[in-house]
Amino acid sequence: xxxxxxxxxxxxxxxxxxxxxxxxxxxxxxxxxxxxxIFAAMVVVVLxxxxxxxxxxxxxxxxxxxFKNVLIHNSTRLIVAMGAAFAILTAGADLSSGRMxxxxxxxxxxxxxxxxxxxxxxxxLYQTWIWTHLPWLSLWIPILAAVAACALFGLINGWVxxxxxxxxxxxxxxxxxxxxxxxxxYFDKAPNNSQPIGGLRGDFTAIGTxxxxxxxxxxxxxxxxxxxxxxxxxxxxxxxxxxxxVYAIGGNVNAAKVSGINxxxxxxxxxxxxxxxxxxxxxxxxxRTGGATNNYGNMYELDAIASCVVGGVxxxxxxxxxxxxxxxxxxxxVINYGLTFVGVNPYVQMILKGIIIVSAVAFDxxxxxxxx
Amino acid sequence: xQHISKEFPGVRALDDVSLQVRPGTVHALMGENGAGKSTLxxxxxxxxxxxxxxxxxxxxxxxxxxxxxALAHGISMIHQELHPIPHRSVMENIWLxxxxxxxxxxxxxxxxxxxxxxTQALFQSLGMSIDPATKVGNLSVSKIQSVEIAKAVSYSxxxxxMDEPTSSLTENEVEHxxxxxxxxxxxxxxxxxxxxxxxxILKISDEVTIMRxxxxxxxxxxxxxxxxxxxxxxxxxxxxxxxxxxxxxxxEVVLSVRGLTSPTAKSFRDVSFDLRKGEIxxxxxxxxxxxxxxxxxxxxxxAISAGTVELRGQRVAIDTxxxxxxxxxxxxxxxxxxxxxxxxxxxxxxxxxxxxxLRRYVRFLLLDDRARRAAGTRMIERLRVKTxxxxxxxxxxxxxxxxxxxxxRWLLTEPEILLLDEPTRGIDVGAKYExxxxxxxLARQGKSIIMISSEMPELLGMSxxxxxxxxxxxxGFLEGKSASQEEIMRLAAQFM
Numbered sequence: 001x002x003x004x005x006x007x008x009x010x011x012x013x014x015x016x017x018x019x020x021x022x023x024x025x026x027x028x029x030x031x032x033x034x035x036x037x038i039f040a041a042m043v044v045v046v047l048x049x050x051x052x053x054x055x056x057x058x059x060x061x062x063x064x065x066x067f068k069n070v071l072i073h074n075s076t077r078l079i080v081a082m083g084a085a086f087a088i089l090t091a092g093a094d095l096s097s098g099r100m101x102x103x104x105x106x107x108x109x110x111x112x113x114x115x116x117x118x119x120x121x122x123x124x125l126y127q128t129w130i131w132t133h134l135p136w137l138s139l140w141i142p143i144l145a146a147v148a149a150c151a152l153f154g155l156i157n158g159w160v161x162x163x164x165x166x167x168x169x170x171x172x173x174x175x176x177x178x179x180x181x182x183x184x185x186y187f188d189k190a191p192n193n194s195q196p197i198g199g200l201r202g203d204f205t206a207i208g209t210x211x212x213x214x215x216x217x218x219x220x221x222x223x224x225x226x227x228x229x230x231x232x233x234x235x236x237x238x239x240x241x242x243x244x245x246v247y248a249i250g251g252n253v254n255a256a257k258v259s260g261i262n263x264x265x266x267x268x269x270x271x272x273x274x275x276x277x278x279x280x281x282x283x284x285x286x287x288r289t290g291g292a293t294n295n296y297g298n299m300y301e302l303d304a305i306a307s308c309v310v311g312g313v314x315x316x317x318x319x320x321x322x323x324x325x326x327x328x329x330x331x332x333x334v335i336n337y338g339l340t341f342v343g344v345n346p347y348v349q350m351i352l353k354g355i356i357i358v359s360a361v362a363f364d365x366x367x368x369x370x371x372x
Numbered sequence: 373x374q375h376i377s378k379e380f381p382g383v384r385a386l387d388d389v390s391l392q393v394r395p396g397t398v399h400a401l402m403g404e405n406g407a408g409k410s411t412l413x414x415x416x417x418x419x420x421x422x423x424x425x426x427x428x429x430x431x432x433x434x435x436x437x438x439x440x441x442a443l444a445h446g447i448s449m450i451h452q453e454l455h456p457i458p459h460r461s462v463m464e465n466i467w468l469x470x471x472x473x474x475x476x477x478x479x480x481x482x483x484x485x486x487x488x489x490x491t492q493a494l495f496q497s498l499g500m501s502i503d504p505a506t507k508v509g510n511l512s513v514s515k516i517q518s519v520e521i522a523k524a525v526s527y528s529x530x531x532x533x534m535d536e537p538t539s540s541l542t543e544n545e546v547e548h549x550x551x552x553x554x555x556x557x558x559x560x561x562x563x564x565x566x567x568x569x570x571x572x573i574l575k576i577s578d579e580v581t582i583m584r585x586x587x588x589x590x591x592x593x594x595x596x597x598x599x600x601x602x603x604x605x606x607x608x609x610x611x612x613x614x615x616x617x618x619x620x621x622x623x624e625v626v627l628s629v630r631g632l633t634s635p636t637a638k639s640f641r642d643v644s645f646d647l648r649k650g651e652i653x654x655x656x657x658x659x660x661x662x663x664x665x666x667x668x669x670x671x672x673x674x675a676i677s678a679g680t681v682e683l684r685g686q687r688v689a690i691d692t693x694x695x696x697x698x699x700x701x702x703x704x705x706x707x708x709x710x711x712x713x714x715x716x717x718x719x720x721x722x723x724x725x726x727x728x729x730l731r732r733y734v735r736f737l738l739l740d741d742r743a744r745r746a747a748g749t750r751m752i753e754r755l756r757v758k759t760x761x762x763x764x765x766x767x768x769x770x771x772x773x774x775x776x777x778x779x780x781r782w783l784l785t786e787p788e789i790l791l792l793d794e795p796t797r798g799i800d801v802g803a804k805y806e807x808x809x810x811x812x813x814l815a816r817q818g819k820s821i822i823m824i825s826s827e828m829p830e831l832l833g834m835s836x837x838x839x840x841x842x843x844x845x846x847x848g849f850l851e852g853k854s855a856s857q858e859e860i861m862r863l864a865a866q867f868m
Binding site (some may be wrong): 184235238240241244245247248250251252254255256257258259260261262315316317318319 | 570617655671673692694695696698705707709712714715716717718719723728730731734737738739743781
């Protein structure tokens with residue numbers, strides 16, 4: 001019944017643009033603020049943190065150094081959030097991202113220890129021909145293997161969702177568990193026996209800690225990589241048939257089917273790319289921190305989903321932009337960093353994060369309802 | 373109900389309709405799809421609020437603001453689509469929202485024993501024999517309907533609205549329903565009975581009200597009516613100038629369907645027809661005639677169990693048909709449910725119009741935005757879509773303009789065969805004419821068109837031939853020029 005009413009309602013005459021009433025500057029400002037309420041609120045939070053830091057004599061929060069730190073800390077999170085956005089864009093949620101980050105971190109780190117380190121994951125690895133003759137390849141094989149493993153798990157996610165119609169939230173909840181299990185088994189393998197993996201090769205950690213000097217600015221590699229991923233994603237979502245199909249499936253899956261879109265293929269490819277991005281995030285996380293344990297990436301799925309939602313990706317599907325996600329990650333990152341900077345208890349931080357996610361979604365849903 | 377009027381933007385759904393129903397009688401409400409029967413009943417049951425007019429119950433004006441209020445006043449409604457909760461028991465379905473309670477140590481618990489007793493007493497008084505503890509999902513459609521009726525009675529109903537209660541019943545089950553209805557009449561309950569089936573109406577009802585275009589045409593004792601009289605009152609409107617002149621000339625056979633049958637028991641079976649180049653083939657029938665299912669099967673959205681489809685003399689692998697393949701074969705499907713399976717509300721007009729054929733705009737792996745915008749602009753100009761810009765969101769367009777964009781989406785795939793399912797549903801009169809013009813133009817250009825429509829003037833005004841379906845079967849073909857609404861009506865109810 002509600003449908004008929006809706007259908008009837010939408011038959012109203014459309015208003016040509018020239019007949020629309022012009023908004024007064026005041027109304028325009030109010031509209032802009034309410035459309036971007038979540039951003040406005042975040043700006044206020046940052047200013048409050050800065051003011052408190054100044055008041056409590058903790059040093060200035062708004063410095064270039066702090067900003068750079070935020071960027072470095074959130075590069076991997078941006079990459080993970082890009083992957084998580086796929087599921088949200090199609091009205092689902094991918095809970096497996098954090099565990100995939102952990103898997104990729106452990107996998108890559110286990111094969112990228114410096115040979116002179118005391119406790120090696122693969123003591124025999126360093127006598128192999130590739131390692132002695134092609135150090136360049138010996139760096140890339142583990143990285144690609146870790147990314148490929150996560151892509152494979154992503155493919156399984158997508159297949160389960162597309163083939164059996166399992167809700168993405170449930171399919172990836174299962175993946176959350178079994179990927180952690182697989183990772184734990186690997187991590188517990190002799191001779192490692194669940195010890196944190198350390199002593200990573202210098203050429204590997206250089207990716208996460210090094211920087212490229214462009215004139216007076218030194219740009220960390222990891223930030224550059226995140227930037228490239230964002231550009232890649234923007235092109236993928238806006239300039240390819242695949243990207244358009246993702247938006248279409250998120251907007252109305254039935255209409256997408258009728259339009260002849262291969263929904264199955266699109267969903268499988270989507271989750272595979274997402275897995276690869278989580279894998280890349282995990283590799284960079286190991287590289288940046290110079291080590292790995294199976295608990296790496298713990299709760300990253302929360303940050304990833306939260307950043308997307310804060311960045312305007314609608315949980316109802318079909319709405320969201322890559323620049324929006326970048327802004328969402330930055331805002332969330334600034335708040336995270338800021339709260340730590342002024343010394344807020346980490347558990348209190350968790351409480352605040354939870355509140356931010358739920359209110360962001362509440363705002364988003366309200367906006368959607370108001371349009372109806 | 374007195375002088376009820378209800379307007380939706382662009383549509384006057386009810387125009388000064390009055391309806392008097394006496395206790396202990398069955399009052400039939402008839403009219404074509406869209407005549408306003410359901411809207412009127414939804415006003416009575418509190419699902420809609422009328423703009424004007426009032427509802428008077430036993431001499432007292434009442435304000436029915438929501439179904440809860442209607443039920444409290446003793447007005448119940450049995451919907452055409454039954455909505456039971458299949459995994460719960462019969463008694464829980466009946467007493468949902470008002471379970472008998474028992475307080476134990478100050479805490480309220482559902483009193484299952486009392487509920488069981490009350491349900492049994494209710495069934496006994498209605499002469500039904502259903503176990504109150506069975507799960508509703510295990511019952512037949514007719515039993516579920518009995519449960520719904522019992523539920524309606526349990527609200528100590530004075531007025532029961534039945535919306536097409538026999539649409540999914542067998543003959544025996546209809547007899548059973550009629551026994552229950554007569555019993556209810558004996559208790560002084562007033563029944564408003566909506567149906568398309570004339571035989572039934574004449575059999576069970578005391579009075580008949582016929583509606584057309586949101587207005588009441590006539591109220592008459594059933595004894596004074598005949599089927600012909602009913603049909604004439606239901607249709608009978610001026611058909612001139614509502615449809616554009618057509619100059620299409622049907623050519624050779626393009627699509628040939630033979631013995632197409634659905635694996636679902638109650639769906640279409642043994643459907644055969646030919647479609648010619650440049651022909652508009654209308655498909656008529658009542659709601660539930662399985663017309664949508666038929667075209668969706670041809671387009672690859674539903675499975676088939678038997679039958680063949682030939683396209684320009686070539687067999688199509690209809691068993692493994694998918695929308696993508698159908699698209700490749702030059703077919704296009706405009707679905708009946710614009711919101712559910714047509715538009716992408718959150719995407720722009722441009723994205724909506726190009727989504728079915730993006731491959732055409734790929735240059736060196738990437739989409740060429742200039743080519744895309746050019747195609748979108750051409751489409752908007754050709755179909756005269758009223759939109760502020762290409763980037764306007766689809767949800768901000770009117771229904772008629774959304775429908776034009778959907779036409780555009782399929783025209784950009786350069787189809788040869790267009791399957792149009794209720795192409796003017798929910799669209800205001802002006803936009804309808806424009807849609808008709810588009811269809812007539814396409815036929816003139818040699819495109820073949822299948823048009824499902826529940827509006828008879830539209831079928832008669834637009835079709836070269838009309839295929840009428842009833843209960844999943846083809847009941848006959850009519851020539852568009854010479855056919856009459858009466859003939860369509862008869863064929864549409866042939867197997868009932």
